[in-house]
Amino acid sequence: MIEKDSAEVDRLAKLKASRMKELVFKKRSELEEICRLTHIEPDPSIVAEKASALIDSGLVDPFELLAKIEEQIIKAKNEVLSRKEVTDRIDKWFAACEEENWLDKYNQDDNRYSVGQCNHINLKRAEHARITIGKIPAIVDNLINKTLAWEDEKKTYFLYDRASFEVL
Template sequence: MVVEETDLSLKRLEELHRQLLEYQDEKRNRLKLIMDHMSMLNSLCLVLGMDFKHTIHEIHPTLDDLNGEKDVANSTIEGLANSVQILREVKIQRWQRLQTFASALLEMWNLMDTTMEEQKKYQNLTSRIAASESEITEPNILSVDLLNDSHKVTEILSAAKYSNEAIESGAVDPACLLEQIELQIARAKEEALSRKEILEKIEKWLAACQEESWLEEYNRDDNRYTAGRGTHITLKRAEKVRVLANKIPGMVETLTSKATAWEKERGLEFLVGHIHMV
């Protein structure tokens, strides 16, 4: 908007003041939307055991400055919205996996007459088995470590169930069975560790895809080179994302290769939230 020096009549000044108020309202609305998205992202990161500051910094560096002015561009708002959507989907998938685990755990406890003392460690999960995704707010309850731990526990309990049945029927020697259980536990630990590596690569790939989406939106912005606060930071981010986007095919190839090798080695499908990853 260009203000002519000769056009400073009262009517013109009132018009400029009105436009200024409109711009201020627009900025406030955008900032409120950004803060709402950040609040949701913080909650999701907390539940998923993810680094919130790193997540928002990757969207735009100004977002993790608590006292600084936030970038309110469309690309930043859309980046936050996309992150919320992606992490919410991750949360739903992980919760479905833990619900399956909790159901199996309750069944095992019932079959094995497990004491209440032994059940306490996982009561925070089993007591919430019927909860909806929105009701799951506890910190780290859907972290990668907990998912791996639950997978390991399921394997161990399966071995324990088999042990009880076998001993009661007299079908196997207890000493031999104990050795088998120890092997099963070791295998479960190794499998959990191998899944963790692939799951971490999946999260990096999803984050890279999110950044690529931001870059596509940024490239469509005709005003991206307009001088303003934070423009140089955004330009640096765009350059960084271009480099990252070029790595996505390699990330996919590595991820597919590792998941395929994992499946061949174990004769199982590598599933994430009931989704086959290969």
């Protein structure tokens, strides 16, 4: 009976470890998604493979690992809020650059003035794109000012997809 109970305890311990791994991977995925959406790098100290090995070896309590990931998620969410103003400006700049590329292609199209179903839509978009392109210098200046203010406040470089703003 003791052997049977011991086997059951071992089975339940393995089940608990397996469930904890699933939970750790789920939270790690949540952290990575938050970081991906905000263009920041997650803390590499808890990569999925390393976490699995640590849990399997018994060197780390899964609850501690889970708490550490939760802490990183909270930090990442706070970072999202502090970076929002700058990332919004970056998105606006990228959108303006996309409009500029579209307008260049549109201007090279020899059939742009032909009568067609969507021609009036393209003309309106071209007009809007010209206005947006005219605002690019102001968008860039505003972006630089916001980035420098953020860097001064945080005393660190603003990184976007592992690159500093100067590279962008």
